[in-house]
Structure formats: structure tokens, C-alpha cells
Amino acid sequence: MFTPYTLNGKKVKNRFIRSATNDHLGNADGTVSDAEIEMYDVLGRNDVGIIITGHLSVSPDLAYRADEMQLCIGDDSYIEGLQRIPASIHKYDALAIAQISLAGPRGLNPFDFNDLSTKEMEQIRDWFIDAGVRACKAGFDGVQIHVAHWYLLQAVVNTDVNKRVDSYGGSDENCIRLPKEIIEGIRQKCGADFIIMVKMNAHNTESGEDDYGLLAYYCDTIIKAGANLIEISGRDFAKKSRTDSLYYLEAVKYLKEHFPEMPLSLVGGIFSKDTIEAALETADLVSLSRVLLTQPDFITKLRNGELVKSRCLHCNKCFEVFQTKYERCVFGPVLPKLEESFGQ
Numbered sequence: 001m002f003t004p005y006t007l008n009g010k011k012v013k014n015r016f017i018r019s020a021t022n023d024h025l026g027n028a029d030g031t032v033s034d035a036e037i038e039m040y041d042v043l044g045r046n047d048v049g050i051i052i053t054g055h056l057s058v059s060p061d062l063a064y065r066a067d068e069m070q071l072c073i074g075d076d077s078y079i080e081g082l083q084r085i086p087a088s089i090h091k092y093d094a095l096a097i098a099q100i101s102l103a104g105p106r107g108l109n110p111f112d113f114n115d116l117s118t119k120e121m122e123q124i125r126d127w128f129i130d131a132g133v134r135a136c137k138a139g140f141d142g143v144q145i146h147v148a149h150w151y152l153l154q155a156v157v158n159t160d161v162n163k164r165v166d167s168y169g170g171s172d173e174n175c176i177r178l179p180k181e182i183i184e185g186i187r188q189k190c191g192a193d194f195i196i197m198v199k200m201n202a203h204n205t206e207s208g209e210d211d212y213g214l215l216a217y218y219c220d221t222i223i224k225a226g227a228n229l230i231e232i233s234g235r236d237f238a239k240k241s242r243t244d245s246l247y248y249l250e251a252v253k254y255l256k257e258h259f260p261e262m263p264l265s266l267v268g269g270i271f272s273k274d275t276i277e278a279a280l281e282t283a284d285l286v287s288l289s290r291v292l293l294t295q296p297d298f299i300t301k302l303r304n305g306e307l308v309k310s311r312c313l314h315c316n317k318c319f320e321v322f323q324t325k326y327e328r329c330v331f332g333p334v335l336p337k338l339e340e341s342f343g344q
Helices: 034-044 076-082 084-090 118-137 152-157 177-190 212-225 249-258 273-280 290-294 298-303 336-342
Strands: 005-007 010-012 016-018 050-052 095-101 142-147 195-201 229-233 264-267 285-288
Touching (some): 034 050, 034 336, 076 118, 095 195, 212 249, 249 273
Parallel strands (some): 195 229
């Protein structure tokens, strides 16, 4: 787990990724707050090899954000503020990745992509590509395209949800076309050295049964389009039992069986030395989220032999206490920025 790794020519000091986590610390105008920079500084000095931001909205319209405090990367005015994030992360020899996303059906102003014209779908594609360019200008090492957790792109690639009859629906090839074109566009405009990661759900049908073949086709397609690493997650992570672990390991095993050289990371149900080691038997890297919410110094303490398991209870209270108790975890502490934003 502390062995270096090379990702698209860039050295990663260990196998740990801070998975994109909505921090709820942004300003209401979509800009970066001082509280966020402090958060990234803490993560950076605690041995995280790759730090992925919380999702950044690619839409220039703030009404299309996932929530009121989501950061925006939808026009050039946000670049200057976003520069503060990689600047704080790079001080600790870590890579900085901007996750870019569009909430779509989960937004403040939700919409059904099936109702959009082909031209409107192409506009969304261009929003993502332009966001990738802005991330590059802001000094990020790369982007992660969010194709998971029921946000817009994940809905598009779900073959049961996608009812379109144009080039963006109607077949497996067309359902993955939008992420594919986004990757190709970012690669063309940002160059060969820019890292492009993709977050994918393990299942992309409503039943979730026997669809690993579809996942393999999607992942192969986006790697060939220019992606450098795929992080495997799932839409049901918050519904897992407290005793579950390594939620999507079987999907990673399936992918490695068919594409041994495909760079993969696993997120979900990784909370101890044992689960990290089990994940790395198959995956190239491991991604942590809730563990680093409750213990930002988890990796440092693991390396120093001070603990072998996180205190995370898998209670999922982190999805609600930020706006009621102004904490990101039931263990605290209270964050003044959260109280400022949600204590009205």
C-alpha cells in the first residue's frame, strides 16, 4: 500500500486515493472557501497519494448544481479560485484531480436527459470538455469524470434508464458515447500528459444482475478513448450493511480477469489494513472516503503502526449531520463554515 505507482507518467507516492467526497464547504456563489483549502491541506500532509476534489459542476448555471454549496467550474471566472486547491495539495507531493460532474436528475433544478435534443446533449459534452480545460489551467494534474451515483452521466449509461433514440441512446455503444466523447475532447485539448480518470458504477442496469459484461465493454471503450484510470463504485454504497466490506471487489476482479492491464481503483467498504490489502490483491489503488472524513490522518497512523482499523461506524450520518449538527462525522468536530452555511 505504500509502494509508489506511476499514473500516466506521473509518480504517485503510494496506492491511496482520497475519493471525491462532497465536502459542503463551498461558498454559495460556487467559489472555493478558506475552509476547503484547510481541508485539502490536512489531507495532503497526511500521506494521501492522489486527492480528488468533491464534484465540481460543469454547468455555468448555478441552478444546475447538486446543492447550494457545490463548487462550480462552469466558466473561466472560477479558475483563479480553483487554483488554490492544487497549490495546497502539491506542497505535499500529492497529485490533485478535479472531479467534474453535472447533477442532472439529482440537481437543484432536476431534468431528464431523455427530454433533451441532440444539440443539448452536445452542449453538455462541451461543458465537460471546457471544464477539463479549466482544470488544466487551474493547475490540476487531471480530472475525474463522474459517471456514477445517479448523476447525469451515470443515468445516461444506464441502459434501462436511457430511452433516447438518437446517437446518445438505443444501444450499448450509444449509451457510452457521451462519456467517450468527453474523454476524447479533454485529451485532445489538454494533451497526452493530463490525467483523465473516470468513476463508474459497478452495475449499469436497473436489476444489476449479470451486467459485468456491460461494465467491461464500457470500461474498455473509455480506456481506448484515452482514460488513464477507472475507479469502481456503485449506486447502492449508502445502503450496505455495517458489516459489509469491499463492496465492489467482484466487479474489479471481473475487469482484471478480462483486462489484466486496465488501471483500476476500488472504493467502498475499505476501512482497515486487512481490507486495503485484500483490495490491492486485485486493484492497483484503493480509494477512501468516509474513513478520511472521520480520520483525515488515517493513512499516517496506519503507516506508523498506530492503528489497523478506522473508527468509522458506516452509519452514513455524514450525509446529514453537516446540516444539523454542522459536523462531517458523528465524532465531530463542529465546523464553523457548515454552521455559517446551514445554520440559518
